[in-house]
Amino acid sequence: MSDTSRLWRALTYGVPLAFLALFFVYPLATILARGLRSNGSLASPLDVLTEPLTRDVVWFTIWQALASTVLTFAIALPAAYVLGRYTFPGRDVVRALVVVPFVLPTVVVALAFLAILPAGLERGWAAILIAHAFFNVAVVVLVVSTFWSSLDRRVSEAAATLGAGPWRSFREITLPLLAPALAAAAAIVFLFSFTSFGIVLILGGPGYSTIEAEIYNQAVRIFDLRAAAVLSLVQLLCVGVAVWITLRLEARVAVKGGLRSERDLLQRPRTVREKAVVGGSLGVLALFLGFPLAVLVERSFAVGGGHGLDAYRALARPTTALLATPWEAVVNSVVYAGAATVIAVVIGSLAAFAVASSKGPRVLDGLLMLPLGASAVMLGFGFVIAFDRAPLDFRAAPWIVPVVQALVAIPFVVRIVAPTVRAIDERQREAAAMLGASPGRVRREIDLPTIGRALAVAAGFAFAISLGEFGATVFIARPDSPTLPVAIFRFLGRPGELNAAEAYALAVVLMAVTAISMFVAGRLRIRRNGWI
């Protein structure tokens, strides 16, 4: 092994692991240790586990997450197929709009659903599943269609020539090729639904709870850190099992297939049947995602008994609800999300190379997934006590916000980029090397253009995730520079018509910023020379 490739290996493994260790494992371990030691000793934590309430909550958390994943796939897969196979006018717009629901604050979405779900369905487990699907469709569509669109179709075409029916060709060729992306998307949707909290409490109504909600309850309302720590461990265990199953599934079925640049592969829908498939899949998706979004847009204009632009005009003015004008919140959000995207893309793509090159079980891959499923509440508390002394006194540092956002975005970057890296045609690399290309040149001229598209999509998604501020960002301290989701919460938490309208107007701004950034990311191409 040459020095440069050894250095490369050290970088691809070392940097992501160090990042994870410092900003995830260390704070989480600190708070869990503190919690388990509190109320006396490390006494048996079994009392928490044997409570019937805990069992009910754990069971409900698992089954609703599984059911949410199935429902999300049922709605999203046809659209992922269409976007992965066909090109048509407005395709980039569709891909950008799909991500919009994903970034919206849960309270806003929950309130929109309460307004539109028919009586009887408006609260309870069905409402929870529908809302989870609404949020997570973006994950399946993006992760799966990005991969699907770069699958070499000549194999299936050859199979068809040899007499395989479309179903057989799908089952025996496309599905195994697609498996890594499907497993990746399923794992992410499962973890998001698993740790869901606001949606479950609001749309479930009293009596519904998840492990994450119970952790919050124990840590914040009852201040029983021991119970919270035990529940966090149970949650981590479940998450670990889910991640492990995904990795096994992926490893078993993944088949290396040739990847091609997308433009060569997408085709226009030609026959009536193809057009019907494209129109039908996208139509269902548009109805499912569009209706709640339309409600939010309508609310943002609802003022003075009619409709008007008052709320949008008010956004430019200083407000008593925030320590800044709402527009400053927009700028703050974009700056934080931009920083988080840089961190996530650098560290995530390093990890993607490490993950793709390893032959055995991909431990790094699994570890990087854990922040998606770990307790955000506890991680927030962990930051406060783990980073409280020099040289690690980061508690009030503004850059901790994008770091935590990146923690959640990195697994997405890995999962979008890694399948593409893995599918890079080894023969092409060998041929290039044989022709005298240095390893760096191979990486630049073969790897980068191949993964370029995935990288751009991953960057767009990382930006969207950071805008939406998932997980621990809500629970870490922030200086007085409110971001969009924070501003939305503030306005929503105050009585008065204009406040409600401003909350929804900001949600619309968040939707617009997301759609535009996804659209731009979708248009980015990395050319052969490595430049965008």
Place this chain on the structure above:
Amino acid sequence: MKKCHKALVAALVGVLAFGGFACTGGSESPTDVVLVTHDSFVVSEDVKKVFENETGLKLRILQTGDAGETLTKALLTAGNPQGDVLFGVDNTLLSRALDGDVFEPYESPALADVDARLVLDPEHRVTPIDHGEVCLNVDKAWFADQGVAPPRSLDDLDDPRYRKLLVVQNPATSSPGLAFLLATIARYGEGGWQGYWRRLRENDVLVVDGWEEAYTVRFSGAAGSRGDRPIVVSYASSPPAEVIFRTPRPTTAPTAVVEDSCFRQIEFAGVLRGARNEDGARELVDFMLSKPFQEDVPLSMFVFPVNREAILPPEFVRFAVVPERPLDLPPGEIEANRDDWIKEWTNIVVR
């Protein structure tokens, strides 16, 4: 390879430099004072400037989650706090904060202008800054249209006339929800509140997760709401908000407060034990009791000042009610029973 590495190294150096820069910027110096508080804290820019000009200290504000999370973090960092002053502990959480030894006693001279009934800690580890009452709000138009008299007290709510009219928040997940449960316990006593809630349940009380849903979705009196419940648990300051944030401004408040149902929440500030800038912290507590800050709280946080000299904004004078004798429970009693009360309530009302 070279080029690739260069780009990578540059990116990493960038990330680290960003970190290092921000890190030095975040370190403490005696020229500023850090206020640790919850997400709902707001102060007007010019009032903040008054403090900074008077003291020469820069006021930095660190928001660390909702009131419960803020207190949990303060408890976790007791002795090595995140800032100098903590604002936002209320009487329902006060005992926990005092038991956790979070504060350093400080008796502000400005307390001379504060109603002694609001000073709950004789050792002055905490100082009252504002109070807000959680009260039933009613939709005046709904009751006028139906020709039904709105409820006048908690006692009325189990009357069949008010069947299916009340929406409350779950006390297990909502701060006003908890305050309203405490109001009923204060009113009907340790042995009587359970029966009252059974009757409310028979009268089809609707329980929702939080204030946002109760007020903006279920309550018929909020502007733009499509809700069908004309009685809601909200705040004494909600009627003026319904006037201020509606265009065009109505001449009377569309909602009213049921005075006898109000539970008092007092918010406190305290100098954090181990504060880096203890003198600055005391100056900040004094400032929070001074007229400029006290006169700012009604319109920024929709609560009432504790300083008797503070002049209320005209909207509050006209449309808000400060209940004469709000319901109340000692903080120690709340801390000792809160969890059991919530469990008992859940069994009675939700199960």
